[in-house]
Amino acid sequence: MYLSKYFLPILKENPSEAQITSHRLMLRSGMIKQSSAGIYSWLPLGLKVLKKIESIVIEEQIAAGHIPILMPTIQSAELWRESKRLDDYGKEMLRFEDRHGRLMLYGPTNEELVTDIFRSFISSYKDLPKTLFHIQWKFRDEVRPRFGVMRGREFFMKDGYSFDIDKKSAIHAYNRHMISYLKTYERLGLKAIPMKADTGPIGGDYSHEFLVLASTGESQVFYDSNISDLSLGDNHIEYDNSSNLKSIVNKFTTPYARTDETHDVTLFEKIPENRRMSGRGIEVGQIFYFGTKYSESMGAKIDLPNGKRIPVEMGSHGIGVSRLVGALIEANHDQHGIIWPKAVSPFDAVIINLKQNDKKCHEISIKIYDILKVNGFDILYDDRFESVGAKFSSIDLIGIPIQIIVGPRGLSEGILEIKSRKDGIRKNIPLSENFLELINAIKI
Numbered sequence: 026m027y028l029s030k031y032f033l034p035i036l037k038e039n040p041s042e043a044q045i046t047s048h049r050l051m052l053r054s055g056m057i058k059q060s061s062a063g064i065y066s067w068l069p070l071g072l073k074v075l076k077k078i079e080s081i082v083i084e085e086q087i088a089a090g091h092i093p094i095l096m097p098t099i100q101s102a103e104l105w106r107e108s109k110r111l112d113d114y115g116k117e118m119l120r121f122e123d124r125h126g127r128l129m130l131y132g133p134t135n136e137e138l139v140t141d142i143f144r145s146f147i148s149s150y151k152d153l154p155k156t157l158f159h160i161q162w163k164f165r166d167e168v169r170p171r172f173g174v175m176r177g178r179e180f181f182m183k184d185g186y187s188f189d190i191d192k193k194s195a196i197h198a199y200n201r202h203m204i205s206y207l208k209t210y211e212r213l214g215l216k217a218i219p220m221k222a223d224t225g226p227i228g229g230d231y232s233h234e235f236l237v238l239a240s241t242g243e244s245q246v247f248y249d250s251n252i253s254d255l256s257l258g259d260n261h262i263e264y265d266n267s268s269n270l271k272s273i274v275n276k277f278t279t280p281y282a283r284t285d286e287t288h289d290v291t292l293f294e295k296i297p298e299n300r301r302m303s304g305r306g307i308e309v310g311q312i313f314y315f316g317t318k319y320s321e322s323m324g325a326k327i328d329l330p331n332g333k334r335i336p337v338e339m340g341s342h343g344i345g346v347s348r349l350v351g352a353l354i355e356a357n358h359d360q361h362g363i364i365w366p367k368a369v370s371p372f373d374a375v376i377i378n379l380k381q382n383d384k385k386c387h388e389i390s391i392k393i394y395d396i397l398k399v400n401g402f403d404i405l406y407d408d409r410f411e412s413v414g415a416k417f418s419s420i421d422l423i424g425i426p427i428q429i430i431v432g433p434r435g436l437s438e439g440i441l442e443i444k445s446r447k448d449g450i451r452k453n454i455p456l457s458e459n460f461l462e463l464i465n466a467i468k469i
């Protein structure tokens with residue numbers, strides 16, 4: 026993409042409404058525009074990051090054996106009457122009438138809708154286990170939408186729903202979700218800690234939240250420092266192996282880790298003092314096991330081999346996809362702007378032409394652009410007629426991990442410079458016909 030042809034509405038001034046770094050940087054780098062309180066348009070750069078996160082979430086869910094579907098944003102209130110949650114959900118639920126006077130709502134979550142899908146098609150133990158998931162916009166009329174996409178009213182969420190024959194199998198589904206979530210966060214370059222959680226309006230009695238440590242997080246967290254050393258790494262996960270999954274889950278859930286909602290001072294003080302940590306965290310996901318809460322009230326039953334009919338065991342499992350964009354920025358920035366982890370960066374690299382009206386600089390930049398494109402890289406070419414300072418400050422702001430700097434001095438010496446956005450380290454790359462060294466440097 027040539028920057029002169031792109032749509033990247035960078036703001037020079039700090040927007041006054043932004044209280045935290047990620048919100049400020051998302052507005053300044055032209056990723057989003059607020060349309061009304063807690064509701065945003067996603068501009069090209071923001072949309073690219075959102076879609077990259079979405080793809081990683083989908084890949085890891087499919088790897089865990091979960092099946093993608095897509096449910097609508099608008100739901101009929103009828104199903105919520107059946108589950109008896111229509112009144113419980115209160116003012117957070119946006120309700121309206123259609124032209125026939127039927128009560129409709131913008132879905133804050135999808136337990137009812139998915140239970141209705143399940144009961145319409147599945148009635149035998151032979152079809153279990155099943156986990157259906159989707160990634161769809163949700164609406165919750167939050168009292169205080171704030172911090173940009175972190176606490177929006179409209180937000181993009183992955184929600185998965187597991188259906189199992191009994192509690193043991195439902196806990197296996199829970200464990201699959203916990204591990205696939207940990208894997209997802211690791212791939213995104215984020216450290217998220219599973220913490221024992223309250224269940225709120227979703228219900229049930231067994232739940233974990235996943236928290237990314239950040240000083241601007243909304244939750245107060247308490248944890249054993251031992252948990253910070255745990256990671257899944259590149260190990261292949263056998264999602265069907267329930268005892269294996271259980272032992273991994275045990276490893277991650279044994280060290281003390283709780284938010285203030287479930288914090289237990291007595292238990293916390295049993296940890297050696299030098300390992301007792303507290304701080305703030307951003308909740309980027311939550312998983313719930315709630316048994317037959319919805320299947321019972323909505324009549325989602327299955328036939329067992331012995332002919333008995335029982336309500337199906339369920340759980341629901343969510344990841345805040347749009348919130349993750351903010352969380353990633355909170356975890357990856359410096360005073361100049363965003364520093365995208367490679368996995369979610371909107372472009373693989375950016376070519377900065379230091380002298381746009383120099384014919385040779387432009388020709389070489391285009392050549393590099395074309396070659397990198399052919400090699401499968403997504404490249405931004407800063408071909409604006411701007412000062413070197415203005416180019417560097419806006420390119421640093423948008424956080425592309427690798428900057429390829431093309432300037433007349435370098436070219437006369439037969440070199441290009443590449444700069445790592447993260448540590449500022451510059452490296453000279455010799456100009457060559459096929460740019461192999463450049464290609465290899467970007468691959469790393």
Ligand code: 5CA
Pocket residue numbers: 133134135136165167174175176177178179180181182183184185227308309310311312313341342343344345346347348
């Ligand atoms: N049905 C369950 C699981 S699918 C559910 O709705 N869980 S939840 O309420 O915990 O939401 C899942 C995730 O969505 C949260 O962990 C959080 O990361 C994200 N989320 C929740 N509310 C908001 C919001 N107002 N703005 C942005 N993200 C949100």
